Amino acid sequence: MSQAFDVVVIGGGPGGYIAAIRAAQLGFKVACIDEWKNATGGPAPGGTCTNVGCIPSKALLQSSEHFDHANHHFADHGISATNVKIDITKMVGRKDTVVKQNNDGILYLFKKNKVTFFHGRGSFVKAVEAGYEIQVAGAKEETITGQQVILATGSNARALPGVPFDEETVLSNDGALRIGAVPKKLVLIGSGVIGLEMGSVWRRLGSDVTILEGLPTFLGAVDEQIAKEAKKAFDKQGLKIELGVKVGEVKTGKKGVSVAYTNAKGEALSIDGDKLIVSIGRVPNTIGLNAEAVGLQLDERGAIVVDAECRTSLKGVWAVGDVVRGPMLAHKAEEEGVAVAERIAGQHGHVNFNTIPWVIYTSPEIAWVGETEQQLKARDAKYKAGTFPFLANGRARALGDTTGMVKFLADATTDEILGVHIVGPMASELIAEAVVAMEFKASAEDIARICHAHPSLSEATKEAALAVDKRTLNF
Numbered sequence: 001m002s003q004a005f006d007v008v009v010i011g012g013g014p015g016g017y018i019a020a021i022r023a024a025q026l027g028f029k030v031a032c033i034d035e036w037k038n039a040t041g042g043p044a045p046g047g048t049c050t051n052v053g054c055i056p057s058k059a060l061l062q063s064s065e066h067f068d069h070a071n072h073h074f075a076d077h078g079i080s081a082t083n084v085k086i087d088i089t090k091m092v093g094r095k096d097t098v099v100k101q102n103n104d105g106i107l108y109l110f111k112k113n114k115v116t117f118f119h120g121r122g123s124f125v126k127a128v129e130a131g132y133e134i135q136v137a138g139a140k141e142e143t144i145t146g147q148q149v150i151l152a153t154g155s156n157a158r159a160l161p162g163v164p165f166d167e168e169t170v171l172s173n174d175g176a177l178r179i180g181a182v183p184k185k186l187v188l189i190g191s192g193v194i195g196l197e198m199g200s201v202w203r204r205l206g207s208d209v210t211i212l213e214g215l216p217t218f219l220g221a222v223d224e225q226i227a228k229e230a231k232k233a234f235d236k237q238g239l240k241i242e243l244g245v246k247v248g249e250v251k252t253g254k255k256g257v258s259v260a261y262t263n264a265k266g267e268a269l270s271i272d273g274d275k276l277i278v279s280i281g282r283v284p285n286t287i288g289l290n291a292e293a294v295g296l297q298l299d300e301r302g303a304i305v306v307d308a309e310c311r312t313s314l315k316g317v318w319a320v321g322d323v324v325r326g327p328m329l330a331h332k333a334e335e336e337g338v339a340v341a342e343r344i345a346g347q348h349g350h351v352n353f354n355t356i357p358w359v360i361y362t363s364p365e366i367a368w369v370g371e372t373e374q375q376l377k378a379r380d381a382k383y384k385a386g387t388f389p390f391l392a393n394g395r396a397r398a399l400g401d402t403t404g405m406v407k408f409l410a411d412a413t414t415d416e417i418l419g420v421h422i423v424g425p426m427a428s429e430l431i432a433e434a435v436v437a438m439e440f441k442a443s444a445e446d447i448a449r450i451c452h453a454h455p456s457l458s459e460a461t462k463e464a465a466l467a468v469d470k471r472t473l474n475f
């Protein structure tokens with residue numbers, strides 16, 4: 001007889017494993033199925049985020065930043081470090097250890113919360129009276145049933161048409177995180193989040209990096225002023241970003257890759273590289289779900305169609321994370337997973353899409369929440385803006401990292417915070433205060449009147465809030 005569960009989660013990434021844990025906390029009998037394999041074929045739950053996304057990229061960003069500091073910034077502190085070397089095998093090995101710690105952590109959490117984990121591919125068989133029959137194809141084949149099913153099958157890297165990933169020369173995020181030696185010349189297509197993060201890693205380690213971007217604007221979704229400041233910093237670092245290009249033929253050979261393109265002026269050019277990273281977005285993944293068997297509705301992009309509360313077209317089937325609409329972010333997937341588990345339990349789980357923070361972990365970091373100035377202008381909103389540069393912040397000077405600023409956008413009448421945008425040191429951590437403030441519908445003055453520790457980078461946040469009322473104290 002097949003095992004029966006109250007809730008079956010397919011996919012063990014941030015959306016799925018968090019949904020499974022929350023559902024178990026709420027008293028349900030829960031199964032989570034995930035097919036990701038580690039190097040020895042064992043289970044590696046955590047999805048894209050843990051295995052080939054958030055976690056490994058941040059590990060490499062950290063290693064490469066240390067290398068960059070030792071080479072270029074230690075001297076400012078009176079520390080001499082000559083002949084600094086990097087052992088790429090060790091760096092990648094450390095990254096793999098960090099990934100494994102996270103995989104193991106999730107397996108431990110499943111045990112702790114009594115979530116039954118199945119390692120294999122989950123696919124729909126049919127709808128039954130008690131919910132859905134789901135086949136698990138792993139080391140052994142079994143069938144389980146779930147009264148409620150949560151789909152969290154994530155996304156895959158988008159390839160350039162006609163240029164499949166070989167993960168040797170033409171790399172997706174997967175191959176980009178496993179490069180075994182510093183490429184002399186690295187070409188990336190797409191200067192979005194992955195392009196900038198991966199481009200930064202290899203530039204810091206000594207590659208000559210060029211990013212070809214199709215759009216004429218740099219980081220179009222980011223507040224213009226912030227994007228401009230970031231671009232200035234990247235230019236200074238030697239990260240070459242060509243905007244407004246049209247990528248043509250990509251040829252691969254023994255020596256690497258050659259990419260033909262037309263630049264913004266219409267000139268036909270080509271660029272050679274040892275490796276090519278294609279980072280032009282991601283596509284929702286429903287491969288292997290056998291969605292047709294139960295008539296699950298997908299949209300034209302292949303995403304599972306859901307309502308505002310993550311209900312799919314099928315009764316008792318929910319979907320969360322990258323496989324549905326909305327930003328492809330781990331924390332968005334997690335919040336949806338929690339909310340769905342709570343809805344199944346009859347509670348009122350809620351995700352506020354207006355306060356989902358974004359972070360790009362480059363140096364300087366870029367982080368934001370809420371609306372950009374261009375969005376406010378587009379909807380004809382009356383707003384006030386206040387900025388404060390890290391150059392005038394004592395802690396930033398002490399750190400030796402004064403690039404960038406904090407920017408507040410507040411309603412002109414009510415002073416409610418509409419958006420906070422940061423480019424600079426530790427923007428990823430500083431943005432949390434802005435998220436809390438916006439969740440509580442705080443005004444810029446609320447932040448301006450809160451005591452912030454001195455000396456800290458967070459004082460720049462307070463000062464930017466003061467700047468909304470044109471009364472900065474330190475600038």
Ligand code: FAD
Nearest residue numbers: 011013015035047048049053054122154321322328329330
């Ligand atoms: P996924 O993490 O993709 O997990 C889906 C899981 O389902 C996978 O394990 C997959 O194997 C499994 N699966 C799929 N189909 C089946 C099936 N039929 N049966 C069994 N298992 C199945 N986001 C951030 O918020 N911060 C970051 O810093 C960040 N960095 C990133 C860096 C890179 C290089 C990349 C590529 C992405 C990054 N992201 C980041 C995005 C983030 O990884 C995703 O938004 C997040 O992983 C989505 O979670 P998910 O649970 O929806 O899907």
Ligand code: NAI
Nearest residue numbers: 190191192193194195213214215279280281282328359360
């Ligand atoms: P992206 O959407 O961030 O950027 C893709 C870029 O490629 C865009 O600038 C786009 O204009 C450009 N592009 C698309 N087609 C092109 C073409 N044919 N030629 C040239 N340029 C082209 O996608 P990316 O970087 O692949 O990352 C995917 C997603 O993963 C992100 O959107 C984000 O949701 C997530 N992610 C999040 C991170 C974080 O939170 N720090 C880090 C990395 C990824």
